[in-house]
Amino acid sequence: MNQPNDPNQQPYPQPPGYGFPGTPPPPPSKRGRFAKFAGFGCAGVLGLVVVIAALSASGGDSDDGGNTAADSSATASASAGAEEDGPKKKEPEQGGGQVKLTAERAEFSKSILADGSDYTSVRVTVVNDGDDDVSVNPLYFTITDTDGTKHTVELGADEQQIDTVDLAPGENISGTVTGKGLFTPKYVTYTDGLLGDPVRVNVS
Incomplete structure (x- = not known):
C-alpha cells in the first residue's frame, strides 16, 4: 500500500552513480x-x-x-x-717534307773567332723541296752525339759555317755546323725558324 506523501518527510539518500545526472566518474x-x-x-x-x-x-x-x-x-x-x-710534340722527320737535309762528318776548319778549345763539325746540306721559302740559320741546328748529349752551334768557330739565307723553292745550300768539344755526332736536327717542324737526319 502506498504511504501518503508527507511534505515534511526527508528522502532517503541514494548511493552515487545511480542515475543522478552530473555525477563525476571515478x-x-x-x-x-x-x-x-x-x-x-x-x-x-x-x-x-x-x-x-x-x-x-x-x-x-x-x-x-x-x-x-x-x-x-x-x-x-x-x-x-x-x-x-x-698531343705529344711531333717527332722530327727523317730528312723529309719541304726540307731535305743531309749531314756528314767534316774536318774542323778553325776561324779567327775560335778559341783554343776543341770543336766538332758536321757538314750539312739543306734543300728546299717545297713551295714556300725556307729560312736557314746556323742557330736553327743542333748536333746530338752518340751519348745522347745535344750540342748547340758555336757561331763563327768554323770557317766553312753555313750561311744565313732564305732558300726559294728548289734551292739548296751547304756548310758546316760546329759544336764545342770532341764528340762523335749521331744526328743533326734542323728547325725552320725555331718554331717550325723539326727535321732530323743521321750523320754519315
Missing part, C-alpha cells in the same frame, strides 16, 4: 596512468633509436658521396691536365 587509478606513461616512453625511445639509425645511414651515404665526388674531381682534374698537355 578518478583513474594511478596504475593506469603509469602504464600509459611507460608505453609512451618505450615508443619514444624506439622512435629515437630509429631516427639515430636513419641519420647514421644518411651520414654514411654522404661520406661515400663525398669520396665519390672527390674521386670524380680527381679524375676530371687528371683529364683536364691531359687535355692541357695536348
